[in-house]
Amino acid sequence: MEHLALATRPKSIRLKDYVTLTKPRIISLLAITAFCAMVVAQGRIPSMALTVNTLSGLALSIGGAHAINMWYDRDIDRLMERTRHRPLPSGRMAPSEVLSFGIFLQSASFVWLASRVNLLAAETSFAGFLFYVLIYTVWLKRRSPQNIVIGGAAGSFPPLVGWAAATNHLGWTPWLMFLVIFLWTPPHFWALALYKRQDYQRANIPMMPVVKGSRTTIRQMVLYATLLIPCTLALHWTDARLGWLYIVLALLLGVIFWMLTAALSLPHPRITPERVFFASLLYMAGIFTAVVVATLAG
Incomplete structure (x- = not known):
């Protein structure tokens, strides 16, 4: 019955929930840092094709990391006023749906960056994804007050991705x-x-x-x-x-x-x-x- 109820949600609500999982405002800020690195690397505004391909692939990776973070943290998100209205703690989405979405986004990101930009950009973006999911979300967040000091390095990867995209080296x-x-x-x-x-x-x-x-x-x-x-x-x-x-x-x-x-x-x-x-x-x-x-x- 739960899966039936989830499946019959209006498409507009489902789309909004999927967008919420990716944390678009954070994606925007991190994309700015990647774009700025591209400008500095080339000494000019990069081409439209390179910019769109790089930032699209990066956005997919960041969105995937955020979705998996929400999947893993669904138990504690229910306890926090700031997060209890998210799609999982509110019951609007199933855990398997969110996990699959996150894995799909990251997979699409790697393929997109590797094929449309270069392999180094794809690998750098994937490294940031792994750091956020494994080091911050799974290991540090619930264990250490230094969680966002060390785990925060995950959010520092976008300039590396932008530079790699523009120059194919770091x-x-x-x-x-x-x-x-x-x-x-x-x-x-x-x-x-x-x-x-x-x-x-x-x-x-x-x-x-x-x-x-x-x-x-x-x-x-x-x-x-x-x-x-x-x-x-x-x-x-x-x-x-x-x-x-x-x-x-x-x-x-x-x-x-x-x-x-x-x-x-x-x-x-x-x-x-x-x-x-x-x-x-x-x-x-x-x-x-x-x-x-x-x-x-x-």
Whole structure:
């Protein structure tokens, strides 16, 4: 009866649920970082065909990873206010349906990238998929407060994919872009965990605010925000062809993000973790936009 009910859902609802499984907003942000890496690698806007083929294949891979993550986490998603309305915990989709969808997306991604772009791009994207599913979702998320520190590396792969697609090799510059996203991930997700702490406590997920408390978490966030500044500036001294315009923009964005993060440690902060969370999204988009602007201007 359950499968019959699922099968008779309106097509519009089924399509919406499939889209929800892929987390399209996260795909959009990660696709931006991949595209920016392609621009820097070629020193110009890449061809439409290369851009569409690369970003389509990457989106399939990221969407597949997210779908399998939701399949694996369906038990704890039921316990969290933020996630209980997702297709699986709400009962709108069957677990086997979601798992099959995730595997299909990743398989399609590898074939697409390998045939339409190059094998290195396909392999790099697949490595990010495996890291997210196996290292973060299965191993770290429920076991360690360092879950998003180490597991967050999965979200750092898109610049590698973009660079590989544009050049068919990997140099120092894409790895430095990887490091920028890696250092950005902890303050970004810990800001979310600070204002959603009760959700994580209810699901028994050992996020840093749950295990170590707010004060320690904020100190760690400030540390990573500090490390981000020299890391983003270091892109100027690679083969990325970035000039002083980038240095000014990266320094300005870095200082603003650091000040917002550090403001959380004040006795009576006028900023909330939620605002820092959204500010971190703008910061990351701003840094990679600055990379593109400086590349095209130089």
